Amino acid sequence: MATKDKIRQFTWLDRANESHQKTLAKIAAPQRLQNKPAAPITPVNNTRPVRAITGNSPMPPIANQSKGAAITQPMSKKQAPGEMGMTQQQVAQLVPELSTPQGVTKVQQELGSVSKIKPIFDKILQPLAKKLGIEITTRVKSPTVLIRKVAQKRAEGRASYGLKNINDTIGIRFVYKNETQKRQIESAVEAMRQDGFFHVLDKQDMKEGIYKATHWDIAIPIAGARVIRGEVQSMTQEDAALATSDHDMRAVYNENIPAPLEKLKDRQATVIRKMPGDKQKQVANDLMNMHKRAGDMPLPPISTAAKIAQVAAR
Numbered sequence: 001m002a003t004k005d006k007i008r009q010f011t012w013l014d015r016a017n018e019s020h021q022k023t024l025a026k027i028a029a030p031q032r033l034q035n036k037p038a039a040p041i042t043p044v045n046n047t048r049p050v051r052a053i054t055g056n057s058p059m060p061p062i063a064n065q066s067k068g069a070a071i072t073q074p075m076s077k078k079q080a081p082g083e084m085g086m087t088q089q090q091v092a093q094l095v096p097e098l099s100t101p102q103g104v105t106k107v108q109q110e111l112g113s114v115s116k117i118k119p120i121f122d123k124i125l126q127p128l129a130k131k132l133g134i135e136i137t138t139r140v141k142s143p144t145v146l147i148r149k150v151a152q153k154r155a156e157g158r159a160s161y162g163l164k165n166i167n168d169t170i171g172i173r174f175v176y177k178n179e180t181q182k183r184q185i186e187s188a189v190e191a192m193r194q195d196g197f198f199h200v201l202d203k204q205d206m207k208e209g210i211y212k213a214t215h216w217d218i219a220i221p222i223a224g225a226r227v228i229r230g231e232v233q234s235m236t237q238e239d240a241a242l243a244t245s246d247h248d249m250r251a252v253y254n255e256n257i258p259a260p261l262e263k264l265k266d267r268q269a270t271v272i273r274k275m276p277g278d279k280q281k282q283v284a285n286d287l288m289n290m291h292k293r294a295g296d297m298p299l300p301p302i303s304t305a306a307k308i309a310q311v312a313a314r
Contacts, residue, residue, distance in 0.1 A: 080155045082254040083148035084298050094151040098163075107143040110163060113222050114140050114170050121172065124197075132184050135175040135237075135281070137288075141168065142296045152254070167217050168231035175240045175284075177277065185234045189216055196221075198230065210242045210269045241272045241280040244287040245308060248298035264301060271312050283311050 092099035098107060121138050129136040141149075146166060153161040174185045193200050198218040206215050213235035219227040235243070246265045249257050257265065272280060286307055290299055 075155055075157070079256065080152060080254055081256070082251045083145065083152040084248070085252040085254065086148065086151060086155070090155075091148055091151045094154045095147055098147045098150065104143050104147070107146055107163065111140065111143065111146075111169070113226075114228055117220060117222070117228065118170060121170075121197075124192075125172070128188060132181055132188075134177070134181050134185065135240075137173045137175075139171050139173075141166075141171075145296055164229075167229045169228055170220070170230040172230065172232045173240070174232070174234040175237055175281075176234065177237060182234065186214075189232055189234075199227075210246060210265070212239045213243070237277045237280045237284070238273060240284040241275070242269055244284045244291075245269065245272060245304060247287075248291070248304065249301070252298050261301060264305060268305060268308050271308060275312060279311050279314070283308055286311065 086094075088099075095103075097103055118138055118140055125136045125138065128134075146163060146169065149166055150161055150163060153165070158165075174188075176182045176185055189200075192198060198220045200216050201219055202215075202217040204215050206213050213233045216232040218230045218232055220230055221227050245268045249261050249265060253261070272283060275283070287299075287304060290303065290307065
């Protein structure tokens with residue numbers, strides 16, 4: 001089968017994409033709290049070249065996940081939107097203490113210690129990555145994402161949830177190619193624990209939908225008795241690509257992903273699983289870079305699908 005036919009499943013029809021673009025434009029508002037313009041959302045004027053999520057059948061419009069109505073009672077996890085799926089009005093209702101410029105400044109101050117720790121971990125981990133032949137990335141959540149995560153947890157009924165409860169303010173991701181490297185990563189995490197870089201609070205083998213990884217919840221000691229909560233992830237290159245491919249869908253819709261997007265997610269996963277490792281790595285890295293350039297705001301589905309189709313076609 002020709003490559004063009006293989007990626008025929010990636011059409012994201014104009015109506016669906018336009019509807020989702022409106023959702024993304026609506027939830028871009030929190031960027032303004034930091035006295036910055038909202039992250040630009042690149043318009044997609046022609047979705048036809050990305051061919052077919054459902055053959056050539058029409059795609060129904062995607063309804064906005066969040067219409068701005070006040071959240072008056074706790075939601076179940078399946079009812080609640082993702083942290084990036086709420087309007088600024090809903091966020092302000094749920095976390096009024098963090099939804100002002102002063103609140104954002106407070107969050108930025110809290111992140112000051114994390115910003116100092118990240119370069120230290122990078123300096124330690126990059127030689128390890130080179131030695132083991134693995135990929136290691138680190139990231140710190142932005143103030144916008146942290147505030148929205150608190151709001152999302154409160155929407156689920158956890159009224160006392162605050163910044164101190166966020167367990168992945170800093171994240172470390174190990175990506176391996178084989179079982180030997182997986183064991184080496186586990187040994188490296190244990191060595192860092194023994195050397196006092198962090199405490200391990202919990203370890204779990206996660207599997208949710210297409211997402212699969214080993215997670216360590218960690219606490220990093222800083223000045224005095226304070227700690228910073230973080231998360232270490234270990235996964236295959238395939239799983240890293242899959243995780244980035246549906247990240248923004250989960251961020252907007254949580255567990256309530258609309259049926260057309262579910263279908264797109266599954267079709268993208270099928271194509272990614274058929275890719276060789278170097279292309280899976282390229283998909284993961286390209287999507288992460290696109291996300292950073294968008295200022296941590298979710299990408300339109302057409303942009304993610306187009307990137308996966310582009311890499312698959314090479």
